[in-house]
Amino acid sequence: MSLTELSGAPTSGPSTTAEKPGRPVRRTSPFGALLLRLHFYAGILVAPFLVVAALTGLAYTTTPQLDTILYGDQLTVAQVSDRPLPLAEQIGAARNAHPDGSITTVQPGDGDRTTRVVFSLPELGEKQHTVYINPYTAEPQGQLTTWFGSTPAATWLDDLHRHLHLGTVGETYSELAASWLWVMALGGVILWWRRRGAARAAARHLLVPDLSAGRGVRRTRGWHATTGIWLTVGLLFLSATGLTWSRYAGANFTAGLDALSARTPEISTSLAAVPVEPAGGHHHGDAGAGGTVESAAFDRVLTVARDAGLAGPVEITPAPAPGTAWTVTQTDNTWPVHKDRIAVDPATSTVTARSDFADWPLLAQLSGLGIQAHMGLLFGLVNQIMLAALALGLLCVIVWGYRMWWQRRPTRTDRPALAGTPPARGGVRGLPLWALLIGVPVIVAIGWALPLFGITLLAFLVVDVIAGAVTRRRRPAAAPTSPAPAGT
The missing domain is CATH 3.10.450.40 (Nuclear Transport Factor 2; Chain: A,)
Structure with missing residues (x-):
């Protein structure tokens, strides 16, 4: 959902607002501090990949209209x-x-x-x-x-x-963006909830930005966070559906469907004891993969499919090899979808096998519907508008995130900086033992299922530990304090 810190926890930079007298200083829990630091760095480093994904996805939502403009003469008839x-x-x-x-x-x-x-x-x-x-x-x-x-x-x-037209190498960018998008979305929600959920009067700003806040980081954070809250469900959906056909996480997803017997069912095209006709045996034929194909057979197969209840747009596929059946598949991807399939023996005009969408495993149905929605096909123009709104909203959240980073920069003349300081380290060390015992196996499991997330998270931890060690070694030893005067 978001890209920089949302919780308002104190950082190593100077305070931007004065504390009210007598008001206790709110301390960030170790879990909140760790989540804030992860959210901050994930936003800074992964946001460029999300920008590219949002811009290219926004362009892709226009393909139906673009096809009409560029290829209308081929795709449609005038009369x-x-x-x-x-x-x-x-x-x-x-x-x-x-x-x-x-x-x-x-x-x-x-x-x-x-x-x-x-x-x-x-x-x-x-x-x-x-x-x-x-x-x-x-x-x-x-x-x-x-x-x-x-x-x-x-x-x-x-x-x-x-x-990005880079083949296998380029697929890494989109999978990396999808792998981190859900982490950033959920992390931002938790951080904003922790900040706003404590006060009932401020809770309404979970969904509505606090316009009473003055200019500066507070107002930017309000727009950043509340916009992210509105986008959360959509961003989680894009992350999940995008990962289903990614290179590495997608392979694990497919393996999981296989283990649960939840993949899209295959339809049998086997025909027993079908004689193979010699090549060239038909007047109107086509030299396909399975030998000569009679053009008139397409009409027979289509008639069988219509009689079997396959209405709307369909795709007819000739037999791939001798002794196999033809297949007819419904291709209506708009809601309600029509994706039933049958296998047909054109010689006898009989249906030899059938696979109806209603009989698919639930996960296979959800996966198919999710992909169509991700591509902007499931609900037609409404689907396109929703995807475009998600892309534009994500771009706004990213811009506001980077703006917050810049607004939190130190401005003192003796300590100028181009951007704000990161949240302080130490979150992991402050976690209770039970949280580590539960959290580490969970993170390892997620990293195995989403390899690019796991690899980049491990790389971040290694670099962060090394940077912390270097910083501590360079830090000068604190000067010894003088003993207090006697009598004080």
Whole structure:
């Protein structure tokens, strides 16, 4: 949630406000001091990664509108007719427009959406060529190089957000930001609650900034903290969903789903005793991975899928190999989602297997829905607006955090500084034994599940211990005090 100290605990810098006479000085508990120091340094060091993630994520939220502007002629048709042409005719037109490659999927057009015929080529790697066909006239409306259905612009922005176009090395930045975001959010909430929860009159400022505070660090801290409170749930959601498909933490998440048997169920495409036809046995065919594919089979498979209740947009995937079934998958990712799947034997027009979204394990459902919401797809425009608000709010919190750091700098002429001093050390030494016995195993477990968090936290502790040792060695010995005069 936040980036610099929120608790108001005294630091090694000079006090900015005078204490009222007779008012006891509030002492920070060892736990509060440790959390404050961790929150401070995490904010200073991790905030730049969060800034990049927020800016690139903000850009990605615009992809639906950007696709409409850049690729509207390919994605939609100008005039909608009553009934689309057979898929075989549309696929034939796509094959004439794109003679190379094999058909991997077909997404039939509906309403004003064009039919998308996807071709794979070895030189494209994970990407494909998608030919867009008018479903009512079978006229090609263009082709694009896509990545799992994403347009070039959406793919470029997605790569920018995930790894800054740096591949595996760049993925570290986004995972590091997601690994620390939840720590900073929860830490900021706890620190602000400790500060404001004691006084009932001040408790309302947990959600509303104290506008009566004068200019300076108090007012900045109020905006920083209360904005962070409002963003907390959203930031925790972004952190959790972002980690699910990260490189290292995502692998542990997948392993956990496997251990709980909670992954998205696979659908069986096995067909027993299916004769393999020789290549070239069909007039309208496509040399796919599984041999010759009859274009008319797409129509039969689509009819079976509609009869089986798969409404809305679907994706048809031909059999990957002889003796296997075709699959049809619903691709409606808006709420309520439609993600049911069936396997179809085109020779007999029968459903051989089925996997409905309602039957998935709960964790698999939540994971799928979370990813769609993270991408701004689940609730359409409302989802985009919420993500944009989170990104802009996070940027504001970061700016206010750094501003507090600057406002707390010493301003005396003999002790000038560019920024405020960090919270004092000693929090760990003050913790009770029971807290260490419970806390250390918990932190180790979290560090194992989130490796980049664990590695960077360990690095921070090592550097902090070394810096503290160096500081103590350089500190001059205190001068001996003179004995008090007799009689005093």
